[in-house]
Amino acid sequence: MWEYLTDSFNWSGNEGIWARIVEHLWYTFAALGLSVVIALPIGLRIGHTRRGAFLAINLGNAARALPSLGLLMIAVLLTDQIGFLPVLIALVALGIPPILASTYAGLSGVDAATIDAARGMGMTGREILTKVEIPIGLPLIISGIRSATLQIVSTATIAALVSLGGLGRYVVDGLKLRDFPQMFTGALLVALLAIALDALFALIGRITVSPGLKIG
């Protein structure tokens, strides 16, 4: 494995390690961005109005039972094409539930007295949402995005099965060629990428969460 990793030939070029990492990150952030754009407004709406809470809670739980590989295969077979689109669909489908569920959980955990106080001060519904509910619910919202990221980054590895690039290529190609050092390289890099992204979101959480919430 070290021989593979320390050979500079393997790092450069169109199919080098750097290129694969960039591809992997591109799939991850494209799917994550789309998941956030879809799930965040819905979660905020449910959390703010408290209508549809049942959906938000159960969707989060049910999604954990969804086998990601099966989802990917269904997306490929239903779109009848191999490539970026079915992978994106599958990754977004995995990314939405944790974001939606924890956005709702974050908002619904806001003390009712706090919201009443905000309303008493004359805040409009929108102001309550943006100045009270979102800042207080932010730790949970970020943790939802964080778990969605982990799901997506590990499932993006499987994208190589349907002929896409990314770090999964090493796993899938290595398996075919019985080239185990190559497989280990891919697996190790995916694990490191997951840890790095996890740390990134922990950092974002630390920076963005209001200092007032960290005391307790």
Added chain:
Amino acid sequence: MTWIGDNLGLIWEQLREHLYLAIVPVILGLIIAVPLGYVATRYAWLANPLIAFGGVLYSLPSIALFIVIPAVLGTKVLSTVNIIVALTIYTVSLLIRNVIDGLRSVPPDVRQSAIAVGYGALHRVIAVDLPIAVPVIFTGLRVVTVANISMVSVGAVIGIGGLGELFTLGFQKDFLTPVVVGVVLSLALALIADLILVTLQRVLTPWARVATPVAEVA
């Protein structure tokens, strides 16, 4: 639909393998996490590092773990042991937090009462501490059981995946039915396992079923 009828044997076989690969790690993980969690509550400085380490392990992609484990253990890449070890690692890394939180939720006066009426350390842990920790431990147990059941199928990428093998089969043959059968059965398995755990928790904590809890004396 005829595919299902023609392949009942295969489907049944994969379902059994799937269940085995998902459930054995849960049992092993519980056996490891409970004593480990107990040690972490005795030596409190261990608790936070253990929980943090568990968090890192849990963030590792399953496919990566399935492949790296044989390199570490020296097992064959296509051995079921890899899947079982990987999922056991996930189980322990998630459960450890719940076991520690659960054991910490035991009120100190309850613990001291148990000591006062003569419970030995081991007897107290088994008969007093653990039963009180059951709800918190079971919350984690339910999450990890459902997650394991869905994660087993990723093993199909390296050739051992229970129902996941129906996914790769369907993909190779450009045929949707096996994939849908696999997804539906996997979801059903997760649902049934969850229901069993909920029932088990009710049986283990009969006091929680009291409709109106005894009012606390102020």
